[in-house]
Amino acid sequence: MITLSSDFGSPYPAAMKGVILDHxxxxxxxxxxxxxxxxxxxxxxxAFWLREVLPWFPPAVHLVVVDPGVGTDRAAIVIRAGDHxxxxxxxxxxxxxxxxxxxxxxxxxxxxxxxxxxxxxxxxFHGRDVFAxxxxxxxxxxxxxxxxxxxxxxxxxxxxxxxxxxxVDEDGAVGEVLVVDGFGNAITNLPxxxxxxxxxxxxxxxxxxxxxxxxxxxxxxxxRLVTVGSHGNVELAVDRGxxxxxxxxxxxxxxxxxx
Amino acid sequence: MITLSSDFGSPYPAAMKGVILDHxxxxxxxxxxxxxxxxxxxxxxxAFWLREVLPWFPPAVHLVVVDPGVGTDRAAIVIRAGDHxxxxxxxxxxxxxxxxxxxxxxxxxxxxxxxxxxxxxxxxFHGRDVFAxxxxxxxxxxxxxxxxxxxxxxxxxxxxxxxxxxxVDEDGAVGEVLVVDGFGNAITNLPxxxxxxxxxxxxxxxxxxxxxxxxxxxxxxxxRLVTVGSHGNVELAVDRGxxxxxxxxxxxxxxxxxx
Amino acid sequence: MITLSSDFGSPYPAAMKGVILDHxxxxxxxxxxxxxxxxxxxxxxxAFWLREVLPWFPPAVHLVVVDPGVGTDRAAIVIRAGDHxxxxxxxxxxxxxxxxxxxxxxxxxxxxxxxxxxxxxxxxFHGRDVFAxxxxxxxxxxxxxxxxxxxxxxxxxxxxxxxxxxxVDEDGAVGEVLVVDGFGNAITNLPxxxxxxxxxxxxxxxxxxxxxxxxxxxxxxxxRLVTVGSHGNVELAVDRGxxxxxxxxxxxxxxxxxx
Numbered sequence: 200m201i202t203l204s205s206d207f208g209s210p211y212p213a214a215m216k217g218v219i220l221d222h223x224x225x226x227x228x229x230x231x232x233x234x235x236x237x238x239x240x241x242x243x244x245x246a247f248w249l250r251e252v253l254p255w256f257p258p259a260v261h262l263v264v265v266d267p268g269v270g271t272d273r274a275a276i277v278i279r280a281g282d283h284x285x286x287x288x289x290x291x292x293x294x295x296x297x298x299x300x301x302x303x304x305x306x307x308x309x310x311x312x313x314x315x316x317x318x319x320x321x322x323x324f325h326g327r328d329v330f331a332x333x334x335x336x337x338x339x340x341x342x343x344x345x346x347x348x349x350x351x352x353x354x355x356x357x358x359x360x361x362x363x364x365x366x367v368d369e370d371g372a373v374g375e376v377l378v379v380d381g382f383g384n385a386i387t388n389l390p391x392x393x394x395x396x397x398x399x400x401x402x403x404x405x406x407x408x409x410x411x412x413x414x415x416x417x418x419x420x421x422x423r424l425v426t427v428g429s430h431g432n433v434e435l436a437v438d439r440g441x442x443x444x445x446x447x448x449x450x451x452x453x454x455x456x457x458x
Numbered sequence: 459m460i461t462l463s464s465d466f467g468s469p470y471p472a473a474m475k476g477v478i479l480d481h482x483x484x485x486x487x488x489x490x491x492x493x494x495x496x497x498x499x500x501x502x503x504x505a506f507w508l509r510e511v512l513p514w515f516p517p518a519v520h521l522v523v524v525d526p527g528v529g530t531d532r533a534a535i536v537i538r539a540g541d542h543x544x545x546x547x548x549x550x551x552x553x554x555x556x557x558x559x560x561x562x563x564x565x566x567x568x569x570x571x572x573x574x575x576x577x578x579x580x581x582x583f584h585g586r587d588v589f590a591x592x593x594x595x596x597x598x599x600x601x602x603x604x605x606x607x608x609x610x611x612x613x614x615x616x617x618x619x620x621x622x623x624x625x626v627d628e629d630g631a632v633g634e635v636l637v638v639d640g641f642g643n644a645i646t647n648l649p650x651x652x653x654x655x656x657x658x659x660x661x662x663x664x665x666x667x668x669x670x671x672x673x674x675x676x677x678x679x680x681x682r683l684v685t686v687g688s689h690g691n692v693e694l695a696v697d698r699g700x701x702x703x704x705x706x707x708x709x710x711x712x713x714x715x716x717x
Numbered sequence: 718m719i720t721l722s723s724d725f726g727s728p729y730p731a732a733m734k735g736v737i738l739d740h741x742x743x744x745x746x747x748x749x750x751x752x753x754x755x756x757x758x759x760x761x762x763x764a765f766w767l768r769e770v771l772p773w774f775p776p777a778v779h780l781v782v783v784d785p786g787v788g789t790d791r792a793a794i795v796i797r798a799g800d801h802x803x804x805x806x807x808x809x810x811x812x813x814x815x816x817x818x819x820x821x822x823x824x825x826x827x828x829x830x831x832x833x834x835x836x837x838x839x840x841x842f843h844g845r846d847v848f849a850x851x852x853x854x855x856x857x858x859x860x861x862x863x864x865x866x867x868x869x870x871x872x873x874x875x876x877x878x879x880x881x882x883x884x885v886d887e888d889g890a891v892g893e894v895l896v897v898d899g900f901g902n903a904i905t906n907l908p909x910x911x912x913x914x915x916x917x918x919x920x921x922x923x924x925x926x927x928x929x930x931x932x933x934x935x936x937x938x939x940x941r942l943v944t945v946g947s948h949g950n951v952e953l954a955v956d957r958g959x960x961x962x963x964x965x966x967x968x969x970x971x972x973x974x975x976x
Contacts, residue, residue, distance in 0.1 A: 204469075208754075208898075209754050210770050217772075217773030217775070220718070233469055235468075237469070255477050256479060269932055270934060321947040322931040324947030327947060382467075414581040416528065427581075438526075459738070490731070493728035510732070511735065512735070515734075673789065674785070675789045685840075688729075688842030693841075
């Protein structure tokens with residue numbers, strides 16, 4: 200199984216699928232699209248979504264191309280994490296997902312390999328010319344045989360990416376909006392646990408009291424709420440509306456909760 | 459085969475796919491995306507599209523998540539209709555499709571089962587935590603073995619959903635825009651048969667004479683027309699333009715035809 | 718393998734998939750979506766993308782529906798090109814891809830068959846009612862057995878489509894924007910070879926000097942550049958921004974480069 204994720208929109212992902220299906224290693228692979236509208240050229244937001252989604256899959260090769268540095272000297276890498284492999288640019292986008300997929304609870308139990316990049320067919324589309332063939336080759340060899348692939352070698356290092364840490368104390372918490380989803384839910388880096396014991400009550404968000412509820416429809420349509428999303432983090436939301444607009448926040452905004 | 463439909467946009471549907479593929483009942487299922495941009499939290503519009511699209515499929519399990527009541531006490535259900543099964547929330551979204559899929563022309567020949575919902579991993583994403591596992595289990599057991607699944611039991615009732623009935627008489631017809639498609643075609647609840655014998659002529663739409671044609675390109679680009687869409691209903695359209703804008707209508711608008 | 722391309726958005730492509738999977742010829746086909754957001758009713762832009770993407774696939778049947786003339790007397794065709802078949806309307810949208818897929822470097826080595834169109838279920842959705850069944854039948858028979866299909870017969874002719882030719886001389890080049898991709902890159906009909914020897918330098922675009930670079934991130938974010946895209950043509954782009962807006966161009970705009 201090869202999953203595909205990118206910020207390409209359309210139709211560029213289809214060229215990657217064609218390359219995989221035409222490659223001896225990938226011709227029999229089950230292909231599953233994760234998303235091709237990841238926040239464009241936003242490595243951190245893409246890394247967040249991949250960390251949330253990829254661990255739900257059975258063992259797979261995950262091709263990920265959010266690559267604003269394409270054509271520069273940024274490396275191309277494969278990460279082996281547990282029974283999974285991640286293939287993409289060395290800009291951090293793969294790393295949070297690798298930690299989530301790493302076996303045995305040891306978040307650092309992953310291995311990074313560098314892809315030897317020959318002269319690709321283009322300088323602007325390594326998804327098609329570098330990463331898709333690499334993903335097909337990894338699929339064909341098997342995730343536990345990466346050492347056998349001639350174009351892979353252990354990497355000397357890699358670009359790390361960590362999400363900002365929130366501040367939590369007895370009076371409240373200060374965090375940041377990591378991403379806004381398609382519904383307009385503003386997803387923060389605040390762990391859902393800060394709302395333990397507060398459901399059915401309220402917290403102050405930037406000074407205004409806002410209800411804390413288990414889910415959206417527990418308040419009136421159009422009203423604001425604070426909840427814990429499916430990722431386990433605090434969300435600012437509106438029932439049947441957009442939380443980002445109602446709270447006046449966007450990706451990167453600071454969020455202050457107090458109780 | 460498992461089809462997937464939702465109003466989730468991206469990347470949430472991928473988590474549902476991962477859960478299905480990681481489930482013993484779903485790991486070998488062919489997955490087919492129907493749509494993930496169904497009109498957001500619009501149960502009736504989603505129900506319309508599913509009724510139009512799902513009957514074209516061979517026997518399958520259809521996972522449908524348009525679920526503004528997620529996290530409330532609305533039930534989770536499976537409907538068996540003919541050789542198909544529909545899995546989703548009990549808010550009516552499945553019912554018109556179930557009637558269309560029911561065997562032998564008896565639109566009430568479907569059975570509804572309640573899904574026993576344990577403590578899900580989230581209160582906000584039952585698509586991933588309740589409906590995807592249920593769809594995988596139904597696929598694994600087979601549509602004719604629903605009674606064998608321990609988490610299913612015959613439902614006491616279900617939330618029905620019927621589309622509004624138009625008024626048709628010898629002077630004209632009054633209906634409603636059910637949905638607007640991506641081309642801007644305003645699809646009404648008026649049966650195409652009201653236009654029998656009128657193709658090549660015209661009808662009055664809210665008092666203005668508009669040509670009646672078999673297809674869009676039978677008038678000049680940019681001009682308005684009334685036609686019968688692929689669903690068999692009357693459409694207000696514009697050749698190479700948007701009917702909703704040209705007719706000043708949106709989902710829910712009243713449409714008056716007279717002849 | 719059957720690939721699907723259209724300008725339908727959603728959910729109409731799902732009806733085509735259902736028809737294919739319910740057809741004896743298509744029930745075992747691997748389905749791969751190329752794009753369903755091809756530029757709407759823009760035959761030439763769609764033809765460009767298909768020419769760029771489809772040659773990356775292994776032998777396949779390519780179902781293509783960008784069909785502003787649906788319901789008129791435009792023909793429905795199948796083109797055999799190399800080991801591939803293309804199925805869609807006779808409006809030129811298939812032809813550039815057919816030339817790219819034609820075997821042995823002879824761009825005219827393709828054969829065109831007319832599909833006998835019976836009374837379809839609709840006049841507005843031949844994708845579902847004419848082209849999807851035809852694609853399934855072609856898949857079932859095999860690309861080298863088109864003569865055996867009763868609904869196909871050699872076509873008397875076909876609607877050709879060629880992209881405009883640029884003008885290139887020793888002082889510069891004049892071309893046209895063929896399409897704008899989702900990143901905002903304005904892709905012209907100018908061959909990338911006109912930039913040979915100019916990388917690292919600059920050219921004048923409509924009188925302004927603009928850097929020529931191998932890839933986007935080789936200039937500062939937000940700055941304009943001229944590059945060669947993955948399709949081999951000259952692109953007007955902005956690093957981490959939209960080239961179409963920064964250069965004030967859109968599909969069809971004239972582009973003048975001078976050196």
